[in-house]
Amino acid sequence: MxxxxxxxxxxxxxxxxxxxxxxxxxxxxHTLPWRLTRDTYAVLVSEVMLQQTQVERVTPRYARWLERWPTAAALAAESPSEVIREWGGLGYNRRALHLHGAARGLASMNGAGRPGIADLRTLPGVGAYTAAAVACFAGEERVxxxxxxxxxxxxxxxxxxxxxxxxxxxxxxxxxxxxxxxxxxxxxxxxxxxxxxxxxxxxxxxxxxxxxxxxxxxxxAGKPADEAWIATTPPFETTARFARGRIVDALREVRALSEAEVRALLPAGHRVSAAGYLQGLERDGLVEHRDGRWGLAGTFTAG
Ligand code: SF4
Structure with a gap:
């Protein structure tokens, strides 16, 4: 052309x-499943899943998620540990908690009509982009x-x-x-x-x-390059995100692990930081500990 x-x-x-x-x-x-609905909760699920994950991976997981928790109220009533488990394989585990928190907020709005962009923005973990996307794709707001x-x-x-x-x-x-x-x-x-x-x-x-x-x-203009952008991304396996993901994946499989067991499952370069990773995951609300054992959030306490 x-x-x-x-x-x-x-x-x-x-x-x-x-x-x-x-x-x-x-x-x-046009046939992506989340485009065939105007349900606020379902569109929110799709948007949170799609934030960092490819459409092909999201499609089956979206269907499974809605089968398990078809409404915001159903998800809101679930324990965080189960929500984090179900998120397995999608990456960026904090999104599971954001979605859980947002579902609780959405469930509490039930009966107040379809939430608009300002309402959506008040939900935990829902930023400007997600609020705009859900308002537009579910509520057809002009935004x-x-x-x-x-x-x-x-x-x-x-x-x-x-x-x-x-x-x-x-x-x-x-x-x-x-x-x-x-x-x-x-x-x-x-x-x-x-x-x-x-x-x-x-x-x-x-x-x-x-x-x-x-x-x-x-x-x-002849497609001028973005000179300022230089690929400085370190190999994924060397990042804290990789190590944290490894820990959460392990805790999806077993109820709880000691810090020593967590250290042992990490690659050598990450072991010295095991305690720091656990504390960071705890600060993010993904894990909790009791009597020297670590589990997913809600393992030892009510969600
Ligand atoms: S740069 Fe993007 S928008 Fe512009 S012509 Fe190429 S594909 Fe289209």
Whole structure:
């Protein structure tokens, strides 16, 4: 697809909206299970799961979760240890606790009507993005939703930057709001999300297949690289997140472990930090201890 010269980095919003809409009707992931519901709790479950985990991994787990806990009240009544166990394999275990806390808040709102973005923002662990996503995807509120994928598309197409990291968050949100259509904001946000996930991917975007190619400010500028971004990510196995995940995984399998047993299950380089990891997990509400034994939260106490 050819590109035309631009004199400004400000892409014409109306044209982008129109092109995006046409593309989404044909190529959007309309049958993802969480897109077939408007249930606030179910959409919240999907959003929390999708925060750090791929769609393919989330899909079966989302179904299993809703089968086990079909309502916010059902999840709210569960022990945290069971919720953390069920989360196994999804990573970033604190999300399980956030979801549990949010379900308790949601259950307590029951009967007060569908929660709006301001209500959702009061739920534990629900940040600005999640509140906006749930308000839009479940409640069809007209609100900009800016996750990493959407931020990247907007940064590129509208602002001529390689990624959302190069744009102050407020500017990114302003650009997303300027792009919002007067109606069908839900489809619009889902379209941006799908384009970011399927076409305008972080590395090697498929510009030749992109409906926005003729309007894209970043493509028109010759795709300048994000010079400031240098991959400094350490190997995952050397991180505290890896070690903490290993501990929580082990506690999913057994009721409790001593600190010495925890130390033994960690790779050599992490053993010296075993006590610190346990204390950190305790501070995050994921584990608790009694009589020198450590278990998942709720193992020794009522959830
Ligand atoms: S033309 Fe390329 S960089 Fe621009 S929005 Fe499309 S895929 Fe992304």
């Amino acid at each position: 050819s590109t035309r010269k631009r004199t400004t980095t400000e892409a014409p919003a109306a044209r982008i909206r129109e092109l995006l809409d046409g593309w989404y009707r044909e190529h959007g992931r 900009a939703v800016v996750d990493t994928n959407i931020g990247r598309v907007i940064a590129r197409a509208m602002l001529g930057k390689a990624s959302g990291r190069q744009v102050p968050p407020r500017n990114l949100t302003n650009a997303a709001e300027a792009l919002l259509p007067a109606a069908r904001a839900r489809d619009h946000n889902l379209a941006l999300m799908d384009l970011g996930a399927m076409v305008c991917v972080a590395r090697s975007p498929a510009c030749e297949a992109c409906p926005l190619a003729r309007e894209c400010a970043w493509l028109a």
